[in-house]
Amino acid sequence: MELELSLGVSPALAKGTAMHILTCTSAGDREGHDELVLELGARTAKGDELDNLKTSMQPEDVQEEDLYQGCPQPTASAETGSVSSSLRVEVPVRQAAKDKGGTGFLEDSFKEHSTVTPRQNSDIASQLNLGPRQVAIWFQNRRARTKLLQTKEECENLKRGCAALTQENRRLQGEVAELRALLTNPASFTATNQSSVPFGTVQRGPPGPISLVLGTPRRKC
DNA sequence: TTGTGTTTTACGACCTC
DNA sequence: GAGGTCGTAAAACACAA
Numbered sequence: 001m002e003l004e005l006s007l008g009v010s011p012a013l014a015k016g017t018a019m020h021i022l023t024c025t026s027a028g029d030r031e032g033h034d035e036l037v038l039e040l041g042a043r044t045a046k047g048d049e050l051d052n053l054k055t056s057m058q059p060e061d062v063q064e065e066d067l068y069q070g071c072p073q074p075t076a077s078a079e080t081g082s083v084s085s086s087l088r089v090e091v092p093v094r095q096a097a098k099d100k101g102g103t104g105f106l107e108d109s110f111k112e113h114s115t116v117t118p119r120q121n122s123d124i125a126s127q128l129n130l131g132p133r134q135v136a137i138w139f140q141n142r143r144a145r146t147k148l149l150q151t152k153e154e155c156e157n158l159k160r161g162c163a164a165l166t167q168e169n170r171r172l173q174g175e176v177a178e179l180r181a182l183l184t185n186p187a188s189f190t191a192t193n194q195s196s197v198p199f200g201t202v203q204r205g206p207p208g209p210i211s212l213v214l215g216t217p218r219r220k221c
Numbered sequence: 222t223t224g225t226g227t228t229t230t231a232c233g234a235c236c237t238c
Numbered sequence: 239g240a241g242g243t244c245g246t247a248a249a250a251c252a253c254a255a
Contacts, residue, residue, distance in 0.1 A: 115241090
């Protein structure tokens with residue numbers, strides 16, 4: 001008897017790349033019970049192994065606690081041959097990013113330099129038990145995230161600047177309207193609107209352009 | 222529990238040096 | 239050609255209803 005269960009189909013699976021296989025094999029009859037052998041492996045849909053999976057998913061490297069971190073471990077019943085509980089494989093990079101201290105080893109490396117040389121890449125990969133490609137992709141995505149955050153920040157600054165300019169524009173338009181009103185009806189220049197046009201008088205001179213003369217503020221007595 | 226929005230991982234296409 | 243960005247899919251995750 002051999003059961004093959006597909007686990008955690010990644011997007012790559014649909015594109016013909018990676019799939020995790022849990023193989024459940026019946027290895028004979030002992031005292032009336034089948035012995036169940038569970039194998040966890042990784043292979044692509046084409047049957048070849050992937051670089052990242054080689055390093056992170058090889059059965060001999062994988063600790064059970066790592067695989068089922070935060071999840072109930074699956075139990076296999078020899079009586080029924082059924083596998084219960086939900087199976088979930090922690091994305092190794094996610095875990096690695098959390099490990100090695102609070103901010104994460106990868107984050108620390110990124111703070112030092114946002115790009116890594118192939119040498120640094122493989123160093124980090126070996127320290128975190130990840131594939132070099134996983135590390136490279138993590139840095140790519142991290143750079144993209146930084147850029148996105150910067151863009152958002154710039155966008156917010158521009159919005160703020162725009163709002164301030166709009167406000168200033170409104171104020172100036174109001175001033176222009178008041179001054180225009182003064183030009184058409186100077187008699188309306190009362191005490192109330194004097195305050196809104198401080199220190200200014202409108203002079204009507206000889207025919208030609210009308211000028212606004214700014215004076216000095218009057219002292220209160 | 223479920224629906225929904227966000228984040229993370231991974232990839233292919235394309236670009237640049 | 240190596241290594242970068244960009245756009246995207248899908249899984250994982252967070253959280254409100």
